[in-house]
Structure formats: C-alpha cells, structure tokens
Amino acid sequence: MAGGDDSWRPLARPLLIPIWVVIGVFSLLPVLLMAVYSFLTKEFRGGVEWDFTLAAYDQFFVTRGLFGDEPAQIEWTYITIFWRSIWQALICTALCLLIGFPTAWFIATRPAQSRGIWLFLITIPYWVNLLIRTVSLKFLIRDNGPLNEGLMALGLINDPLPLVNTNLAVQLGLFYSYLPFMVLPIYAAVERYNFALSEAAADLYASRWTTLREIVLPVVKPGLIAGCILVFVPALGAFLAPDLLGGAKTFMIGSLIDEQFKGSQGNWPFGAAASMILMTLVLIVLVFYARAASREGAA
Amino acid sequence: MTAAVHLQDVVKRYGSVTAIHGVSLTIADNEFFTLLGPSGCGKTTLLRMIAGFEVVTAGEIRLFGDDIARLDPNHRPVNTVFQHYALFPHMSVIDNVAFGLKMQGLDLAARRTRAGRMLEMVHLSHFADRMPAQLSGGQQQRVALARALAPAPKVLLLDEPLSALDLKLRQAMRVELKTLQQETGITFIFVTHDQEEALTMSDRIAVMSEGRVQQVGSARDIYETPDNRFVADFIGETNLLEVDVHSVTDGRASMTLPGGHPLTCPSASATPGRHALSIRPERVTIAATGELKATVDRVVYLGTDLQVLSRLADGSPFTIRLQNAARTTIPEAGATIGLHLEEGAARLLAD
Numbered sequence: 001m002a003g004g005d006d007s008w009r010p011l012a013r014p015l016l017i018p019i020w021v022v023i024g025v026f027s028l029l030p031v032l033l034m035a036v037y038s039f040l041t042k043e044f045r046g047g048v049e050w051d052f053t054l055a056a057y058d059q060f061f062v063t064r065g066l067f068g069d070e071p072a073q074i075e076w077t078y079i080t081i082f083w084r085s086i087w088q089a090l091i092c093t094a095l096c097l098l099i100g101f102p103t104a105w106f107i108a109t110r111p112a113q114s115r116g117i118w119l120f121l122i123t124i125p126y127w128v129n130l131l132i133r134t135v136s137l138k139f140l141i142r143d144n145g146p147l148n149e150g151l152m153a154l155g156l157i158n159d160p161l162p163l164v165n166t167n168l169a170v171q172l173g174l175f176y177s178y179l180p181f182m183v184l185p186i187y188a189a190v191e192r193y194n195f196a197l198s199e200a201a202a203d204l205y206a207s208r209w210t211t212l213r214e215i216v217l218p219v220v221k222p223g224l225i226a227g228c229i230l231v232f233v234p235a236l237g238a239f240l241a242p243d244l245l246g247g248a249k250t251f252m253i254g255s256l257i258d259e260q261f262k263g264s265q266g267n268w269p270f271g272a273a274a275s276m277i278l279m280t281l282v283l284i285v286l287v288f289y290a291r292a293a294s295r296e297g298a299a
Numbered sequence: 300m301t302a303a304v305h306l307q308d309v310v311k312r313y314g315s316v317t318a319i320h321g322v323s324l325t326i327a328d329n330e331f332f333t334l335l336g337p338s339g340c341g342k343t344t345l346l347r348m349i350a351g352f353e354v355v356t357a358g359e360i361r362l363f364g365d366d367i368a369r370l371d372p373n374h375r376p377v378n379t380v381f382q383h384y385a386l387f388p389h390m391s392v393i394d395n396v397a398f399g400l401k402m403q404g405l406d407l408a409a410r411r412t413r414a415g416r417m418l419e420m421v422h423l424s425h426f427a428d429r430m431p432a433q434l435s436g437g438q439q440q441r442v443a444l445a446r447a448l449a450p451a452p453k454v455l456l457l458d459e460p461l462s463a464l465d466l467k468l469r470q471a472m473r474v475e476l477k478t479l480q481q482e483t484g485i486t487f488i489f490v491t492h493d494q495e496e497a498l499t500m501s502d503r504i505a506v507m508s509e510g511r512v513q514q515v516g517s518a519r520d521i522y523e524t525p526d527n528r529f530v531a532d533f534i535g536e537t538n539l540l541e542v543d544v545h546s547v548t549d550g551r552a553s554m555t556l557p558g559g560h561p562l563t564c565p566s567a568s569a570t571p572g573r574h575a576l577s578i579r580p581e582r583v584t585i586a587a588t589g590e591l592k593a594t595v596d597r598v599v600y601l602g603t604d605l606q607v608l609s610r611l612a613d614g615s616p617f618t619i620r621l622q623n624a625a626r627t628t629i630p631e632a633g634a635t636i637g638l639h640l641e642e643g644a645a646r647l648l649a650d
Contacts, residue, residue, distance in 0.1 A: 196385035199352050202372040203379045204399035204450065214398075218389045 031279070038272035045264040056273035078256070078274070085252040086281070088167065088242075089235040092174040093182075096231045097224065099175075100182030104223075107183075108190035119187070122180050134173055134244045141169060141245075165247030173241030181230040189223025225289060233282055253278055301364045303328040303454055303486040304349060309358035309368075311344055311510075318344050320510045321358065326454075326488060326503075328363075331480050333489045335497040336507035337533065342490045345507075346456050349488065350379050363453060373402075378447040379456040383463060384439045386431035392442050393418065393427040399450035417445035420479070437468045444476075448483065455480075457489045461496060473500055494534050498522065506530050523579075527649050531577035538578045538617050544571050544647070552647055558612030560591045564645040575648045580606070580620040582644035585630060589637030593617050595630045605629060609636065 041051035063075035107118040125133060141147050141163040148160035163169050197219065201211040217224070239254030246252075253274065260271025304326040311319035319341045326332045334342040347353040349360055351372030360368040367375050378399065386395050397414035405413070418424050421441035431439055440460060447455055457476075461469045477500045480487045491497055497504050498518040506513045506521055506529070514526045525531035532539060542554040542562075552566040554576070564576075585607070593609040600623075607619040607630060619638065621627050630636050 194383075194385065196381050196383065197387060199350075199372070200379070200381060200385040200387070200446075201398070202352075203350060203377075204446070205373045205402035206398075207373055210402065215387055219387075221389075 034272045034275050038269055038276050040269050042267045042269050046261070046266045046268060048268050056267075056269040059270055060273055060277065081251055081256055082253055082277070082281075084250070085236055085254070088171060088174060088252060089232050091171060092178060092235040093228050093232045095171070095175050096179050096182035097228060100179055100227060101186055101224070104183045104186035104190050108187050108193070119184075122183055126180065130177060130240055133176070134240050137173055137176060138164060138244055141172070164245060165250070167246070167250050169245040170242050170250045170252070173245045174235045174238055177238070177241060178231040178235055181234070182227040185226040185230060186220065186223045189220040193220055225293075229286070229289065232285070236282065237278060301328075302326060302361070303330065303363060304488065305359075305361040306345075307359040307361070309345070309348065309360065310356045311341070311348060311353060312356045318510050319348075322510075322512050324505060324512060324515065326486060328486055329484055331477065331487045331489065331500055331502045333491060333497040333501040333504045334507055335491055335494060335504050338492055340507040341510040342507050343458060346458055346488060346490045349454075350377060350456050351375050376452055377454040377456055378450060378452040379458060380443050380447045380460045382459045384431075384443040386439055386442055386446070388431055391428050391430060392423065392434070395431065395442055396446045396449050398446065403450055414445075414449055417449045420448075421445045436464055437472070440464060440472065444479070448479075448485070452485065454486045454488060457487060459490055459492070461491070462493070469496075476500060498534075506533060508533070524646060525577060525648065528575045531575075531646070531648055536580055536618065536620070538580060540576045540578065540615060542574055542576045542647075544569055544574055546571060554647075556591065556611070557615045560612070562640070562645060564647060565643070566647040569647050577646045577648055578640065578644055580618040582641050583619045584639045584641070585619065585621070585628075585636050586639040587637050589639040591638040591640070593636055593638055595632050595634050595636060597632055598629060
C-alpha cells in the first residue's frame with residue numbers, strides 16, 4: 001500500500017472503549033433495566049420484587065372485570081391513552097411542520113448577518129425551564145388570564161373561553177414546546193438549498209407552487225423528516241404539557257408512566273412495561289423511516 | 300425580419316448602484332451571440348434579465364416582437380443553461396431533461412421520447428437512469444444543455460456554461476455547442492469572460508464593461524478594428540501607445556509615436572490631440588530596414604510563437620510576436636532592432 005501508516009490499527013479497538021462505555025452505561029443499560037423491571041412483580045410503596053411475571057403487560061392489554069373474576073377482555077383504557085397520545089403527537093408534528101417550514105425558510109433567506117439574530121430569537125425561550133414556560137402558558141390562557149380578559153375587553157366574547165384542561169390547551173403546550181426542534185433542522189436544510197434549482201424550475205415553466213412541490217420540498221426532505229422525528233418522539237412521551245394544561249380527558253402516555261414511578265401509588269413494573277411499549281412504537285416508526293431513506297439512497 | 304431578441308435602453312439599478320446603463324442590442328434569429336466582458340461588467344445581469352430572474356428597472360426586452368420584460372420567468376419561452384448546471388439532484392437524468400416538457404403538459408410517452416432524443420443528441424443515452432451526482436462535470440453540463448433544449452425554446456441562454464470544466468473538455472464542448480446551435484437553428488445568447496471562447500464560437504460579440512456595451516461585431520471586427528481602448532486592451536494582446544495626432548487629411552491621421560517616430564494610419568473620425576494607438580504584436584515584423592527602433596529586453600518562448608519584449612526609444616514597452624518558423628531569426632536580448640509595421644497594423648482609438 002502506498003504511503004499509508006497502519007501502525008495505529010492495533011490501537012483502534014482500545015481507543016473505542018470510552019465510546020462503548022458511554023453508550024453502554026447511558027443508553028443500553030437503562031433500557032435493559034427497564035425491560036427487566038417490566039417483567040418483575042410490583043411491591044407496595046413502589047419498588048419491585050424479583051419475581052418474574054407478565055402481570056404488567058397483562059394489566060396493560062387485558063381486563064377481567066373490576067374484581068378479576070370475569071372472562072378476559074381487551075383493556076381499552078391504556079390503549080385509548082396511547083391512541084390519544086399518538087394522535088396529539090401527530091397533530092403537534094403537523095402544526096410544527098406547517099409553521100416551522102415557513103419560519104425556517106424565512107430565516108434561511110435573510111442576509112447572512114441577520115440569520116444569527118433570528119435563530120437566537122427562536123432559541124431564547126429555551127433558556128427558561130420547560131416547567132416554568134408551561135405554567136406561564138397556563139396563566140396566559142386560564143379563564144381570568146390575559147388572553148380571555150383581553151378578548152372580553154375587546155367585546156369579542158362575553159364569557160371566557162374554556163381553554164385550560166382541554167386537548168386544545170395540551171396541543172398548544174406541545175406545539176410551543178417543540179416548535180424549535182422543527183425549525184432548526186429545516187433551517188439547516190434550507191440554508192444549504194441551492195436557489196439556482198428554483199430558478200431552473202421557473203426557467204422550465206414551473207409555477208412557484210409547482211417549484212415548491214416538485215423541487216424544494218423533495219430536496220430539503222431530510223431536514224423535514226429530521227424535524228418531524230425530533231418533534232414527534234418527545235411529543236409522544238410528553239408529560240408536562242398534558243399534566244399542567246390538560247385534565248383527566250387529556251391524559252397522555254407520558255403522564256401515565258410518570259405516575260407509576262411516583263410515591264406509594266406507583267407501579268414500577270407497569271410503568272416499565274408502558275415505557276417498553278412506547279419505545280417499541282417509536283422504534284417501529286424509525287425503522288420504517290430508515291428503510292424508506294435507504295431505499296431512496298439506493299435509487 | 301423580426302429580431303429574436305431586442306433590448307431597448309435596458310437599465311438595471313440596485314438601490315443607488317446602476318449595474319446596467321441603458322443597453323440596446325438587437326440579436327438576430329439563428330445567431331450565436333456572445334456577451335463578453337470581465338467579471339462585474341453586467342453581462343450576467345443582462346442575461347438574467349432576459350431570462351426573467353432579474354426585473355428590469357427601465358427599458359424593453361422584446362422576444363420576436365413581444366415585450367417580455369415584465370413576465371415571470373416561467374412565462375418566457377426562453378431556457379437557460381446555468382453556470383453550475385443546477386440539475387435537480389433528486390431526479391434521474393431523463394427526468395431532469397423531461398421536466399420542462401412535463402411542465403408544458405406533455406404526456407409521459409411524449410416526454411420520454413423527446414427527452415430520449417435530447418439525450419441522444421448530447422451522447423448520453425445510456426446515462427438516462429443515473430442520478431446527476433453520479434455523472435462527471437462534463438456529463439452534467441451536457442444534461443443541463445439537453446434539459447434546456449428539450450422544450451425547444453426560441454432562444455437559449457447560456458451563463459458561462461463551460462467555466463467549471465477543464466481545458467480539454469472546454470475545447471471539445473465549444474465545438475459541440477457550435478454544432479448544436481447550427482443543427483437546431485436556435486438563437487444562442489452566450490455569456491463568458493473567456494475571449495477565446497467568444498472568438499471561436501460567436502457569430503457576433505458584444506463586448507461589455509461597467510454596465511455598458513463597448514462594441515458589437517464579429518470576432519474579426521472587434522479584434523481587428525476595436526472602437527476604443529477597453530476593447531483593444533481586453534481582446535487579445537496589444538501594444539497601447541500614447542500618440543500626438545497633428546493632422547487628419549483624406550481619412551489618414553499623422554502622428555508622432557513616443558520617442559518621436561512619425562506614423563500615419565487610416566482613421567475616419569480622429570481629431571488632432573492626444574490619443575491611444577493600438578498595435579497588435581503579431582502585425583509587426585522585425586526588419587533591419589525598419590525605421591522604428593526598439594531595444595530587446597527578453598525573448599519568451601511559447602512553443603508555436605515567440606514573444607519579444609522590447610522598449611521603444613522613450614522606454615515604453617512594446618511586444619512583438621513572431622511565428623516560431625525555421626526561417627525566423629531570434630533577436631538577442633540587448634540588441635537594437637528595426638520594426639516594420641504592416642499597413643493597417645496600427646489603429647487609432649477613441650477613449
């Protein structure tokens with residue numbers, strides 16, 4: 001071989017050890033722990049007993065009546081919560097995409113020196129703790145909050161809009177929390193976009209709308225998909241917004257899991273099982289995306 | 300006959316900066332027309348205004364008689380070959396070529412047939428299903444050409460299309476472009492800063508500088524009879540001398556060269572006074588009988604040619620080009636030589 005210095009090769013494996021330790025301790029171990037816990041028996045006042053059982057998964061999917069003596073039926077309670085969570089996360093992703101794309105486009109097409117300022121403005125709220133921001137949002141939209149007071153003062157409404165404890169409020173909270181995760185990756189993609197492509201499309205008789213659909217969106221697609229994943233996955237598991245802005249009817253998976261690990265009412269194996277089911281769902285989505293992406297790459 | 304493209308007093312301003320100062324040009328149908336000039340001269344801005352990517356500040360752009368100056372680019376029947384190709388990266392070669400046809404509403408079968416024919420024309424048929432990133436620069440260039448020609452535009456605009464290619468490929472593409480233009484009969488408007496490119500391909504050339512057209516003419520016109528100092532200096536190599544014109548009689552100007560040597564040369568419109576005189580290095584021969592004397596500084600060997608760098612009596616630099624033929628006697632550095640100017644070698648310039 002010409003010129004290559006291979007003397008470092010025997011060192012390659014030892015040098016990788018720190019990375020494996022980090023991945024092992026911070027990524028694989030917690031997941032493994034969660035997987036093991038989901039098959040253990042619940043102990044009162046939290047914690048687990050080392051008794052292998054499928055009880056947690058059984059509780060999630062199956063019901064045998066209030067006293068456990070009826071024939072097994074599908075338990076809809078938790079599936080409904082999951083379904084609501086997925087639905088909320090999907091709507092949140094769609095909203096973020098709808099608002100995030102024009103925002104990212106706007107920033108990416110500003111002169112280079114002012115882009116930094118716009119990005120800074122987008123990220124400013126993130127310097128404040130999510131909990132504080134969510135509580136503030138609640139103050140903003142509650143019955144005697146500035147939004148309702150303002151609308152009433154303007155005479156647009158007579159009674160305050162019942163916003164708190166609704167799906168709409170939860171949605172608002174999710175949207176507000178995750179919008180930047182949509183804007184930033186799309187911004188990165190649009191910033192790299194070669195605007196000569198849009199000129200070429202217009203030159204070849206494409207209207208603005210067609211250019212957007214046929215050229216711009218397909219070319220910046222990796223940014224759109226990255227943004228959607230970055231919004232969908234945390235929105236699916238979110239518990240602050242549903243806890244603080246929602247009520248019993250807006251319960252989401254995040255809150256369900258959160259409750260299982262709190263105080264004496266908790267149920268660690270059940271919480272672990274719900275987490276495993278949630279993770280499986282997310283993994284399925286990611287695998288579908290990865291396969292679609294690799295198919296495209298091969299074409 | 301109606302001109303393919305007619306520009307009338309076209310002005311482009313960006314805020315307080317004027318990029319194009321009232322350009323008027325008439326480009327005939329079927330012509331290979333080149334906008335030539337150094338970077339920043341406004342040639343690309345002018346082309347982009349014809350394409351519709353830049354809005355004219357004032358003036359008319361007529362395409363076969365119709366004023367198109369205020370139409371959006373997608374409503375102008377002209378197509379562009381972009382400097383860096385601008386191929387759609389997510390589409391195969393054939394889909395790139397067929398894009399304009401799709402926008403024109405042709406059905407799939409018709410699109411495939413015509414796009415296939417275009418690829419054949421640029422010798423890329425077997426690359427139809429590749430992605431642009433899998434092609435070399437020269438191949439991408441030809442795809443861009445096929446894509447722009449596919450919708451059969453009335454006028455094809457080319458924005459420095461060869462500048463990103465290496466020398467050999469560039470030379471081959473020049474011949475190919477010229478052939479293509481003659482075969483298709485489409486008017487080509489070609490933008491370049493490369494004078495060799497302009498001289499070899501164009502029917503006519505507009506030399507531009509600082510947002511103005513300096514001269515329009517055939518390659519021979521602008522090379523041999525430059526109108527002004529800029530054109531003479533920009534096109535090819537020349538000796539520019541400051542001369543004093545004493546008198547003009549019967550279309551001939553009498554003048555004194557730096558160093559005191561007298562000279563007369565044809566001039567239609569010169570007035571007495573100080574002027575620039577252009578003498579092409581290859582129109583001068585070294586002859587013992589030559590009355591204009593120069594001292595040789597250095598001889599540069601260029602293969603086919605020899606470049607003799609010398610100085611006139613007053614010290615102004617003067618270059619002579621000799622063919623490297625067997626009979627050529629090469630002057631020695633330091634020698635004093637006599638120069639003989641052929642009739643028509645010198646041209647008096649307007650400023």
